Amino acid sequence: MTPPRDDSTPSAAESSVGVRYDDEPGTGISVRGLTKRFGSVTAVRDLTFDVPAGQVTGFLGPNGAGKSTTLRMILGLVRPTSGEALVGGRRFADLPQPRRAVGAVLEATGFHPGRRGRDHLRVAARAAGLPAGRVDEVLDRVGLADAAGRRVRGYSLGMRQRLGLAAALLGDPAALILDEPANGLDPAGMAWLRGLIRGLAAEGRTVLFSSHVLSEVAQTVDHLVIVHEGALRYAGPLADLDGPLEKAFLDLVGGDR
Numbered sequence: 229m230t231p232p233r234d235d236s237t238p239s240a241a242e243s244s245v246g247v248r249y250d251d252e253p254g255t256g257i258s259v260r261g262l263t264k265r266f267g268s269v270t271a272v273r274d275l276t277f278d279v280p281a282g283q284v285t286g287f288l289g290p291n292g293a294g295k296s297t298t299l300r301m302i303l304g305l306v307r308p309t310s311g312e313a314l315v316g317g318r319r320f321a322d323l324p325q326p327r328r329a330v331g332a333v334l335e336a337t338g339f340h341p342g343r344r345g346r347d348h349l350r351v352a353a354r355a356a357g358l359p360a361g362r363v364d365e366v367l368d369r370v371g372l373a374d375a376a377g378r379r380v381r382g383y384s385l386g387m388r389q390r391l392g393l394a395a396a397l398l399g400d401p402a403a404l405i406l407d408e409p410a411n412g413l414d415p416a417g418m419a420w421l422r423g424l425i426r427g428l429a430a431e432g433r434t435v436l437f438s439s440h441v442l443s444e445v446a447q448t449v450d451h452l453v454i455v456h457e458g459a460l461r462y463a464g465p466l467a468d469l470d471g472p473l474e475k476a477f478l479d480l481v482g483g484d485r
């Protein structure tokens with residue numbers, strides 16, 4: 229039997245097309261009784277759901293529903309008040325090679341404006357002990373190769389999103405967590421992102437992304453997790469929802485305001 233993916237050493241060869249990410253036990257993301265209180269505010273309350281590998285899962289909820297807090301707890305950036313989140317069967321803090329297990333694009337991804345796109349990725353790759361050859365591979369994958377020599381201050385919002393995705397892909401991770409990746413993308417950019425996300429899941433990776441753009445979500449996901457006021461409202465296949473996504477969503481989160 230091959231060793232668990234997290235214990236293997238990253239290499240350019242392994243990142244080539246053809247590697248599957250869901251053929252090992254313990255893949256996917258699993259959230260169990262996750263709760264987070266900030267003082268008197270309960271941002272996330274007793275959330276339990278699974279994010280299957282090899283599928284695209286949309287993470288939906290109104291403003292303030294607790295999505296970002298949940299994603300940050302999965303990534304070990306926020307400590308849960310109780311419960312746990314497992315990536316590939318392990319808590320983030322226990323992952324032997326976190327970059328290999330999960331890549332993330334969070335909303336507040338900051339890039340030094342004076343640095344060139346390629347240099348950002350070189351610095352990130354070096355800091356993570358990843359091969360320098362990955363930089364050009366991920367630039368190609370996100371369609372940023374031609375702009376890689378330009379300084380980030382001249383990048384559009386969509387180009388910054390692509391750079392964030394490139395950084396997330398550096399470690400060739402089995403799981404991707406993307407907080408509103410469609411933010412700032414024009415229609416062509418959204419169509420491109422949809423193709424990228426679907427392609428990543430088709431390779432067997434676990435993809436969890438949050439979005440407020442329901443029309444885009446409906447075209448992109450297989451699976452959905454919907455939260456409201458920190459609590460779970462739905463977890464399951466898109467196809468099992470009652471009616472069109474927008475109507476089902478508004479029914480679930482009380483959208484008659």
Ligand SMILES: Nc1ncnc2c1ncn2[C@@H]1O[C@H](COP(=O)(O)OP(=O)(O)OP(=O)(O)O)[C@@H](O)[C@H]1O
Nearest residue numbers: 266269270271289290291292293294295296297298
């Ligand atoms: N560090 C913090 N300190 C105090 N309260 C916080 C903190 N982070 C989040 N919250 C609160 O937790 C709740 C959930 O916020 P969160 O950002 O997780 O929601 P969200 O679903 O991602 O919202 P949006 O769609 O607007 O990005 C909100 O009431 C928010 O004000």
